[in-house]
Amino acid sequence: PLPVLAIVGRPNVGKSTLVNRILGRREAVTEDKPGVTRDRVSYTAEWAGRSFTVVDTGGWEVDVAGMEARVAEQAEIAISLADAVLFVVDATVGPTATDERVVRLLRKAGKPVVLCANKVDGPRVEADAMELWSLGLGEPHPVSALHGRGTGDLLDAAMEAL
Ligand code: GDP
Ligand code: MG
Numbered sequence: 001p002l003p004v005l006a007i008v009g010r011p012n013v014g015k016s017t018l019v020n021r022i023l024g025r026r027e028a029v030t031e032d033k034p035g036v037t038r039d040r041v042s043y044t045a046e047w048a049g050r051s052f053t054v055v056d057t058g059g060w061e062v063d064v065a066g067m068e069a070r071v072a073e074q075a076e077i078a079i080s081l082a083d084a085v086l087f088v089v090d091a092t093v094g095p096t097a098t099d100e101r102v103v104r105l106l107r108k109a110g111k112p113v114v115l116c117a118n119k120v121d122g123p124r125v126e127a128d129a130m131e132l133w134s135l136g137l138g139e140p141h142p143v144s145a146l147h148g149r150g151t152g153d154l155l156d157a158a159m160e161a162l
Contacts, residue, residue: 002044003162006055006078008106009088010071010098014118018088018145019043019056022155040078047155052162055081068098075102076109084112084161086154087137091117091129103135112161115140116154121147 007015022045045054057078079085085106089099106113117129120142132140141157143150 002051002053003083004042004053004055004081005045005084005086005158005162006057006082007086007088008057008075008078008102009116010090010096010102011058011067013088013090013093014145015058015088016056018086018116018118018143018151019054021145021148021151022047022054040074040081048159050159050162052159068101071098072101072105076105079105079109079111082111084114084158085109086114086116086158088116088118089132089135089140090119091125091132091140091142092119094128094131095135099135103137106137113137114154114157114161117142118145120144120150 007019009015023043041056043054043056045052055078057074087102087106089095115132115135115137117132117140120126120129121144126142129140129142141150141154143154145151
């Protein structure tokens with residue numbers, strides 16, 4: 001079986017966009033209105049000559065009652081299935097209470113974590129990305145899943161974690 005990399009994070013942070021980048025094609029479902037991805041979808045991906053399974057998570061509505069608990073519940077399942085976790089945070093928003101909750105789950109699980117500071121579309125957002133050091137998960141990798149910026153370095157880090 002291939003090693004499993006789970007993509008975890010709040011709705012709308014860009015998980016599915018990142019999965020599409022990783023796959024090099026538009027397959028994971030992305031939508032301006034979040035909540036369109038089913039709970040967990042697996043794809044086979046390749047980077048630097050290694051094959052692995054990438055698991056996209058999602059399908060939660062934003063700003064509805066119980067959203068935070070739902071994110072935590074689904075994150076916990078995805079984390080338990082993973083060999084390594086790619087935790088995606090929206091650098092333009094910064095860490096939220098839901099992000100902190102996922103961080104606690106990640107700590108508890110003890111799996112290797114790569115922190116993706118997404119939506120860093122240009123150098124002006126780099127400073128916001130560096131604020132994510134405060135999550136205590138190590139180096140935030142600044143990425144623009146939308147434009148591809150930084151995704152190579154992120155995947156190199158993910159392959160080291162896997
Ligand atoms: P998910 O709910 O975490 O899977 O998020 P999606 O991948 O569906 O993306 C949610 C929204 O954020 C979409 O409108 C994306 O186009 C947008 N988005 C994703 N990545 C980026 C990024 O790097 N930069 C910007 N500016 N927008 C992004
Ligand atoms: Mg999605």
